[in-house]
Amino acid sequence: MSEVINYQNDLVKFNNDLFFKYLLSRDTAESKMLRKYIVKLVTNIDCKKMIVKNPEINQNTVLxxxxxxxxxxxxxxxxxxxxxxxxxxxxxxxxARFQFYGARLLVEQLDAGEKYNMLRPVYQIIFINDDDDCLIRDYAYRDSNGRMEKGNLNYRYFIKMKHIEKILKEKEVKELNDLERLCYLFIKNEYT
Incomplete structure (x- = not known):
């Protein structure tokens, strides 16, 4: 006896934060490729190697x-x-939380007595359920003339995923660029 089950409503969405963490934190070729792909698309940094420092999903912090x-x-x-x-x-x-995360990632790099020149830049890529007049907003420390602070260490990128709806009014799915396709996948839970 075979039973037909409709899994459509039971699908875990790509934008579920636990699934997202699971998908990107594993030590598999696919996870490594996806991490590097996201970083390259958003920041234009071409990482040769990335080590995930927090691959575990702790049951105590899930709920x-x-x-x-x-x-x-x-x-x-x-x-x-x-x-x-x-x-x-x-x-x-x-x-405030994302600014706190960025500051904490800087602070955690040094132990007491270590030199500040040992600090390495922090890049935050945040896929957010928000809309704007563009898909991506990037932030860094700048002066009132827009010049970046010398030796800036904090870079934050907000990918406004709801903006994909506006883009889809102007383009067909097959015309989306790579970052737009990724947002489409995360929002719509379907491949382009």
Whole structure:
């Protein structure tokens, strides 16, 4: 006797933060490729190697939303790369939280007495359930004339995934660029 089951409603979505962490944190060729692909698409950094510093999914933090990073990786030059999936939206609390994450990733690099020149840049890639007049917003420390601070160590990229709806009004799915296709996958849960 065979039973037909409709799995459509039971699918885990790519934008589920636990699945996202599972998908990107594993030590498999696919996970490694996807991590590097995301970093290259968003930051234009071509990492040769990335080690995930927090691959575990701790049962104690699954239900309690503690201060945990989805993916925290370090590349071959020591750059710290944080990749987040935030589907709750963007508000002042979320903005403060991501700034806190960035600062914490800097602070955690040094032990007492170590020199500040040992600090490596922190790159935060945040896929967020928000819209804007563009798909991606990038932030770094700049002066009032827009010049980046010398030796800047904090880079934050917000990928506004809801913006894909506006893009789809102008383009067909087959015309999407790579970052747009990735957002389409995360939002629509279907391959382009």
């Amino acid at each position: 309690a939303k503690n201060i945990i990073l989805d993916i925290c990786a370090v590349d071959e030059t020591g750059r710290v790369i944080d990749i987040e999936m935030q589907m709750a939206g963007n508000n002042n609390s979320e903005s």
